């Protein structure tokens with residue numbers, strides 16, 4: 010699911026140390042840097058939540074939360 014990346018969400022993610030990215034997920038294959046289920050990167054891999062896109066250099070405007078996320 011995608012949501013607008015608001016300043017409030019960024020502030021709350023920092024305040025509560027939100028762990029919602031692929032690198033925090035049980036299904037993350039760290040060795041191959043990909044999801045065990047081969048889900049596409051819909052912004053879920055980005056961490057911190059407001060990290061600049063390394064390819065475009067742009068600030069993200071949306072955030073994605075994966076329905077299969079399982080905190081390790």
Ligand code: SF4
Nearest residue numbers: 031034044048075077
């Ligand atoms: S299940 Fe979702 S959150 Fe977990 S590694 Fe795969 S894409 Fe990322």
